[in-house]
Each structure stands twice: as structure tokens, then as C-alpha cells.
Amino acid sequence: xxxxxxxxxxxxxxxxxxxxxxxxxxxxxxxxxxxxxxxxxxxxxxxxxxxxxxxxxxxxxxxxxxxxxxxxxxxxxxxxxxxxxxxxxxxxxxxxxxxxxxxxxxxxxxxxxxxxxxxxxxxxxxxxxxxxxxxxxxxxxxxxxxxxxxxxxxxxxxxxxxxxxxxxxxxxxxxxxxxxxxxxxxxxxxxxxxxxxxxxxxxxxxxxxxxxxxxxxxxxxxxxxxxxxxxxxxxxxxxxxxxxxxxxxxxxxxxxxx
Ligand code: MG
Ligand code: MG
Numbered sequence: 001x002x003x004x005x006x007x008x009x010x011x012x013x014x015x016x017x018x019x020x021x022x023x024x025x026x027x028x029x030x031x032x033x034x035x036x037x038x039x040x041x042x043x044x045x046x047x048x049x050x051x052x053x054x055x056x057x058x059x060x061x062x063x064x065x066x067x068x069x070x071x072x073x074x075x076x077x078x079x080x081x082x083x084x085x086x087x088x089x090x091x092x093x094x095x096x097x098x099x100x101x102x103x104x105x106x107x108x109x110x111x112x113x114x115x116x117x118x119x120x121x122x123x124x125x126x127x128x129x130x131x132x133x134x135x136x137x138x139x140x141x142x143x144x145x146x147x148x149x150x151x152x153x154x155x156x157x158x159x160x161x162x163x164x165x166x167x168x169x170x171x172x173x174x175x176x177x178x179x180x181x182x183x184x185x186x187x188x189x190x191x192x193x194x195x196x197x198x199x200x201x202x203x204x205x206x207x208x209x210x211x212x213x214x215x216x217x218x219x220x221x222x223x224x225x226x227x228x229x230x231x232x233x234x235x236x237x238x239x240x241x242x243x244x245x246x247x248x249x250x251x252x253x254x255x256x257x258x
Contacts, residue, residue: 003177003179020249021238028099028110041082042087044073048071060100060102079232080224080234081098081222082223093119129208133186134236134237137186138246140190142241151188165187171236199240200241203237209231236250
């Protein structure tokens, strides 16, 4: 996968990325409302398609290296890059919905793993831990820290809970391209990696598995699954490094009501 080099964005560019990020949040909100036993991942994809069209945005994923969906929908043991289609969601499933949108030339990218109806205690713990790992990784994304601190935060929490930490896939720089440098692994050494600077924009996306960290790719050549069939969760935000705490550009703000 080709990437563009690390780019430093000015405040106007970060503002445009926040616009893209808030479109991503809108798509997530509409999909979250629709997730229930009996819905298909293809129906969720149609919600994304219609919502993006309504606001004049374009999916970051559709057509990317030939990807056929507007979103990625990854169920249970599927980690990332699940293709939406006829699969029916059942009570007790978990589904990672990954949404990317282009608005005025800039990308926003955020994934969230949702429960379908009532889920097991094992699944509940996995979702809570992976979301917590995302927040700890964002807290580590401060100017002057090295990139390794971000992955280290994910690795530390995942290991403490005994989860498999997915190493073959991770986050990325983001901006005018969905994938820019640097690659943002979910493991690392806080003393290694590029020094973070204000104006860097990153998609941080921990993926944790109940079982092994080993993965394989299904015959569709997209869907990444856990090698042992165990559950996997994935949470992602697009953030901007600032002088203090990183700003979350895909923050799930309350909707405007008037
Ligand atoms: Mg994503
Ligand atoms: Mg991403």
C-alpha cells in the first residue's frame, strides 16, 4: 500500500478534517440506530451510502483498491475489512463498523464495535477494554512523545487483560489521503518512532482479540479474521496532535437539537 509522507496540517486544514470527522460521526449514529438482530450488513452499508450522499460526502473506502463497500463491517471473529453484504446480524454478535468520509478533499476515519442485542460478558469486557485502549493511546499522543508511546499504551492494556494484540494491522497518518505516513502500530517502545509534532493527524485504531494475535485473510481477499476464531474488537478515532492533548476530530458529540 503506497502512503504519502508525514504531512503537518495548519489549523484550517484540521478544521476541514473535523468537518469530515463529523460526517463520519453522523454515519455512525445512523448505523448505530439501525443495528439490531435481523439487519444485514448490506443494509447498514446502504445507510452509509445514503447519508454520505445526503451531505455531499464520498466514502473513503468504496473503490479503494477495489473495495466494494461504503463501510467495512466486521462481525465477531472478523477483525477489520469485512465486506458488507447479505450477512444477517444475530443477537449476541458484535460488529465493527469502520467509516471513512471525504469532505472538501480531507478524510475522516473512525471505527466502533457495536453490540447486537444482548452480548456475553466476554464480549462486553472485550469492547470496554478496546475502547479504553483507544483512549489511553490518544492520551499518549502528545507533542514531544515518540510514536512508540501510542502503540505501547495499547499493548500495555491489552497484555494486562490477556488479549491478543493484532500486530499486522494498525493506524496511520491521515489527511488529503486516507493513508499517510506514519504507520501507527498497536504495540511499541515509547523511546522509538518519530517525535510527534503539533499538526500531525493520525488515525489511531487498536484491535484486540480474546484469543491469539494471529490473523488470516479470508478467500474474499479482504476480510481479516482471528486465526483461532476468537472474538475481536476494533475502535478508531482520527486525532490531531496539538500543543496539549490531542484533539479528537471524530468525537461523538451530541447531535444539535433545535
Ligand atoms: Mg477506519
Ligand atoms: Mg483507519
